[in-house]
Amino acid sequence: MQAPNTQPIRVMIAKVGLDGHDRGVKIVARCLRDAGMDVIYTGLHRTPEEVALAAVQEDVDILGISILSGAQMTVFPRVLELLRGQHGSDIAVVGGGVMPDEDVVELKRMGVSEVLLQDTPPQAIVESMRRLVRERGPR
Amino acid sequence: MKETKEAQTIGNLAEQLEAWEGREVAGFLARQPERKEQFATLGGFPVKRVYTALDVQDIPLEDVGLPGRYPFTRGPYPTMYRGRRWTMRQIAGYGTGADTNKRFKYLIQQGQTGLSTDFDMPTLMGYDSDHAMSGGEVGRGGVAIDTLSDMEDLFADIDLEEISVSMTINPSAWILLAMYVALAEKRGFDLNRLSGTIQADMLKEYMAQKEWIYPIAPSVRIVRDCIAYCAQRMKRYNPVNICGYHINEAGASPLHELAFTLANTIVYVEEVVKTGMPVDQFAPRLSFFFACGSDFFEEAARFRAVRRVYATIMRERFGAANPASMRLRFHCQTAAATLTRPQYKVNIVRTALQALAAVLGGAQSLHTNGMDEAFSIPTEEAMKIALRTQQVIAEESNVANVVDPLGGSYYVEKLTDQYVQAIQAILQEVDARGGTVKLIEEGWFQRKIAEDAYETALRKQSGEKPVIGVNRYVEEEEALDLEVHPYGPKSAERQIERTRQVRANRDEPAVQELLGRLKAVARDETQNILPVTVELVRQGASMGDIVETLKQVWGTYRETPVF
Amino acid sequence: MGRAVPPLALVQQVLEGRLTAVARMITHAESGEEACHEALAEIYRHTGKAHVVGITGVPGSGKSALVTRLCKALRAGGRSVGVIAVDPSSPFSGGSILGDRIRMNELVTDPGVFIRSMATRGALGGLARASLSGVDILDAAGYDVVLIETVGVGQDEIDVVQAVHTTLVVSAPGLGDDIQAIKAGVLEIADIHVVGKCDRSDAHRTVTDLKNMLAMGHRNSQGYGWQVPLIPTSSVSGEGIPELLTAIDGHLEALTSSGELEQRRRRIAQTRLLKSAENILRDQFQRHHDRQISELTDRMMSGRTHPHAAAQTLLNQFRSERKP
């Protein structure tokens, strides 16, 4: 039974743009749910605007975006900008999918909290999410 | 062989086997147990220590048969690679039509015998390059095609009667087919001499690849229109390439890949037959596409199995009489999702083994993946090694000298037969549950695929499924010496400019008039959508113009994801 | 949102309708933490303006798609809408994949629509514990209409009817045994019946079946002179949506003019009082009486006591501890 005062971690998992690769993102959604988190999956083909606003309304701890299409350097900066527009949102942005190493470095510099690429074991994904929420501290 | 003598031999064999297990095997096991209690294929079929004539005694010889003969287990053609080897068909596509045209010419020069085109996401989904949804994706995962003029660049100086051209395109496939037709006519080629393929397999999109525009019913109607159009005007062209590949790569087991592909096939055949076209008129041009994974014998066996099941379906279920309607021909791609980022050069070895299995399974054409698969679309160098891999198999290994060399292997024949039974059982279940389209709407296939994919992820995590470099022989941070395919946003800008130019220079009233006709044709189920589309592209209509117009008639598809 | 702003400090912003404050306040309400009650009490004083509409029906009947259509129709009429969409938690992990939002995503860039997903976390009856606080927050924030989509329920035990002004029950063709899957108890709670997916060829059968069932003695006219309508809709074509909106407004009108609205408000207040009491008790039990609960359970297992007597014991202990 759920103890009354422990809040499950809330995560939004999003696919942005025309990218239809969803094998990985479904694995991510499922392993987070199985670890007791509340997962809001946006479905495919969302815009940065939709995703950023939805994340704010849902007040998620983490917004995870999966990109395998190569559009990461277009999508992440836009989402970060939109979130910052929301009065300094404290939502952590996490990325996953397929992207070259130098993009990963650049994305982290811009403020993406974590990037988890191919073959990250489900357990490691769960642990990263928990760590990020721990590090942020209470809201 | 006489009845009695055979029975005796088999009887002896059973005794011998028992004795062997009691003595040799038991002795060995006492000293050293086997690596596992239970061995299984990657697809989950349990496998025995050894296979003998006992395992195949119930398989009728006519099920195995001979190459080029019903049920085609041993191959679609009698001489197979002794005549013509498989087509080496490396996919290429990036940037603008002109960029990809250069890659095509390079590949032809390297000895490639067919072309295969990958399009960028906007083209795949029916958006023009300047649409808001296309941001960041123009010319990235493939080539950007908006108008006929892009298509002209793509195939400039390539003799389309000489080389077969395959296009990996689905919801917007009919538009590219129309462009191909318009281009060929413009350049004076004979439509009946063009060979090639559009993928145009929409059902697997809803199941696996997730490229869609319209709801299921109009999408299936478009496929039907492509099949009917080609049957009448393009004798050598494959109007649909029914795919298991994407189902497999989305995570499905090798068994589900085959069974779901045939479930889709049944829908397409039924749709065309409904228009009154006899099955033998179009079935010979149906072609297939499968993935070849890592379990060597299993892969060869299941390609043999799917040929047998298809032959039976076409003959028994659809009453085909022409053997050409019953022979399954397929393109094969080695399984990209098995390739890894760490120690990426190992991907060359993986790909070589998978390619060999595909050849032993009797593929008609083959794409081998680049070693940089897990990073970006392939560089020229990566594609060259991948092509050389095929050339080594084809020209140095001598495997192509004998038809179906694995035929008669007790293990492979048994596994083939098990696959046949298992595929048929799933097809029966699909029928019993109300058919493929209904089950797609209910997410039944999608759920099975997601379950398979999740299980694979867990098995990789636990190490039960070994992946070298990932959960075995892991090396700390390797210095990456890999150069990845560069992406130039400049070419996106150029592309957008081109499309705007075409729009500015065309006869706008003529285009609008045709778009009006397009709507009328779309509303009338009995008409074929292709002729008016050919006229549209000739007048400079862009893909986006056509797609958006039809959204007003048909609406759009929205998935209910399952996990 | 700044770090760890106390809930009370957010109230003013909630009342002004600030997106981030509304969102964070719902998070506080979901947490059930002590600190949020004062803030929620303040917010409660500002409620009562919104028309609260519940949407219930069996899983997959098209509730989320309908909510999306309704939002669009309400927006077209210039009204703002808040949505609370409830999805079930996994009984195994306690986690959830909240799927309702997938259908509603396109609404999100409209500032007049606020959508929030909630997991039941073991709560029964189709709602989550914090659903009604969520409604209060959206109401106080100024949304004209608040829609609550319950989890898909086909059985009885539907809390939503005790908590909203207008209850929509959605049925649809193609869901196995169709109408039979819905218990009569669920049909009875409807203020408005919706048969969704009427673009499908088998929809007319659902309409007929439902009409027959309703004719078989179930309540279809209510005490205050409201005739329960049956409205076929399609979220694909949009058919029936204007009629549905008219019915929803008509129902509020009927409630208001007959005085039934006051009755319902009272009923809602009472339900919430009892629910809150239940929740407080349950929390306190769980927090402080783990050991007793487990001891009593052991005794029940070995047949030394039975549920009623064990519960009495537990309550007695509880009362004696609470005495000052």
Ligand code: B12
């Ligand atoms: C499988 C696959 C497909 C399948 C997809 C099936 C599906 N429904 O998902 C099919 C065959 C349909 C396909 C099609 C295409 N593909 Co593809 N595909 C791949 C492939 C081989 C593997 C991807 C995969 O699923 N891996 C397995 C899963 C489990 O891993 P994953 O997605 O990486 O997810 C893991 C992590 O990344 C992480 N993760 C992922 N998302 C998130 C999100 C968060 C928040 C977190 C925390 C973690 C996380 O966790 C997951 C579990 O470990 C990759 C190459 C590769 N080896 O990576 C190419 C690849 C992604 N595809 C590519 C291309 C170009 C295409 C096509 C455009 C080809 C074409 N022109 O037709 C189409 C487009 C399809 C579409 N609708 O978008 C390119 C992309 C190029 C680029 N980025 O620059 C790649 C890189 C191949 C290549 N080298 O060219 N593809």
Ligand SMILES: Nc1nc2c(ncn2[C@@H]2O[C@H](COP(=O)(O)OP(=O)(O)OP(=O)(O)O)[C@@H](O)[C@H]2O)c(=O)[nH]1
């Ligand atoms: N044909 C048709 N399909 C619809 C309609 N409304 C919803 N659907 C489909 O029915 C399925 C379920 O729709 P949802 O809106 O998610 O149903 P729901 O009742 O919210 O489902 P749960 O929240 O899971 O209980 C989806 O596949 C929708 O596409 C409709 O009006 N017509």
Ligand SMILES: [Mg+2]
């Ligand atoms: Mg719903």
